[in-house]
Amino acid sequence: MTGDFEFENNYQLCDEIGRGRFGTITRCFSPATKEFYACKTIDKRVLIDALDRECIETEPRIMAMLPPHPNVVRIFDLFETEDSLAIVMELVDPPITIYDRLISAGGRLSESESASYAKQILRALAHCHRCGVVHRDVKPDNVLVDLATGGVKLCDFGSAVWLGGETAEGVVGTPYYVAPEVVMGRKYDEKVDIWSAGVVIYTMLAGEPPFNGETAEEIFESILRGNLRFPPKKFGSVSAEAKDLLRKMICRDVSRRFSADDALRHPWVMNVGNLQSN
Numbered sequence: 001m002t003g004d005f006e007f008e009n010n011y012q013l014c015d016e017i018g019r020g021r022f023g024t025i026t027r028c029f030s031p032a033t034k035e036f037y038a039c040k041t042i043d044k045r046v047l048i049d050a051l052d053r054e055c056i057e058t059e060p061r062i063m064a065m066l067p068p069h070p071n072v073v074r075i076f077d078l079f080e081t082e083d084s085l086a087i088v089m090e091l092v093d094p095p096i097t098i099y100d101r102l103i104s105a106g107g108r109l110s111e112s113e114s115a116s117y118a119k120q121i122l123r124a125l126a127h128c129h130r131c132g133v134v135h136r137d138v139k140p141d142n143v144l145v146d147l148a149t150g151g152v153k154l155c156d157f158g159s160a161v162w163l164g165g166e167t168a169e170g171v172v173g174t175p176y177y178v179a180p181e182v183v184m185g186r187k188y189d190e191k192v193d194i195w196s197a198g199v200v201i202y203t204m205l206a207g208e209p210p211f212n213g214e215t216a217e218e219i220f221e222s223i224l225r226g227n228l229r230f231p232p233k234k235f236g237s238v239s240a241e242a243k244d245l246l247r248k249m250i251c252r253d254v255s256r257r258f259s260a261d262d263a264l265r266h267p268w269v270m271n272v273g274n275l276q277s278n
């Protein structure tokens with residue numbers, strides 16, 4: 001790891017393209033490779049909380065550990081000083097997430113677009129899980145979409161953990177997308193990402209998440225009740241295969257819940273190219 005000085009020698013900072021809990025994402029340019037990248041800069045001085053400090057240290061460690069995959073944002077460089085951290089990543093330009101895509105599409109996406117994104121998210125998760133990495137914060141805001149190619153990339157590994165076959169504890173994630181075993185404070189494994197990915201797919205198809213509430217507590221109660229419904233108003237034109245996959249991903253029984261590889265073998269995901277785009 002190197003410092004500020006080396007960063008300035010290697011990259012030129014351009015415009016700000018995003019802001020997260022801990023830092024700013026800026027487009028940057030490398031005169032050496034003549035390529036643009038996304039640089040996440042974190043001011044470590046504002047992080048008082050031990051958990052926040054852990055999050056920012058985890059992200060580059062986990063990203064560097066994962067072998068490259070077309071559906072996972074790649075890390076290229078890391079610069080660290082006592083006060084700051086800069087992570088140079090692959091740039092998705094324009095910087096659009098599935099969350100932004102849902103907003104611009106008026107709330108929901110077609111079945112074919114949803115299935116195409118679902119397949120790529122599942123490929124990213126299968127890759128992470130094979131490497132023992134659990135993302136723990138799969139949600140529309142953490143999936144970048146390349147509008148030119150339709151390719152998607154999983155990003156923000158700040159909540160991720162390397163489990164390598166073990167289990168974890170502790171509430172991590174974003175209320176709407178959190179699996180019930182996490183809410184209950186039980187030990188959990190990589191299947192939490194499958195629940196969250198199922199909630200993301202449901203949200204893309206319906207325009208709203210399956211478990212709702214005014215407060216985080218209400219959302220958690222709804223998740224624990226686990227009453228998965230497909231209101232005809234939202235799901236009238238959605239195929240039976242899509243609903244079947246959702247039942248197998250948003251499944252309370254962890255041992256029966258699909259793995260990423262199981263989901264990739266499901267007909268709805270296998271037949272992505274044949275779905276209607278309305």
Ligand SMILES: Nc1ncnc2c1ncn2[C@@H]1O[C@H](COP(=O)(O)OP(=O)(O)OP(=O)(O)O)[C@@H](O)[C@H]1O
Nearest residue numbers: 018019020021022023025038089090091092095156
């Ligand atoms: N590699 C990238 N290419 C293009 N845009 C990106 C990239 N990474 C992040 N962004 C943009 O910056 C925003 C914030 O990024 P990110 O979610 O990684 O930050 P964070 O600090 O971890 O946020 P959070 O508050 O969700 O933890 C994203 O929503 C996206 O718009």
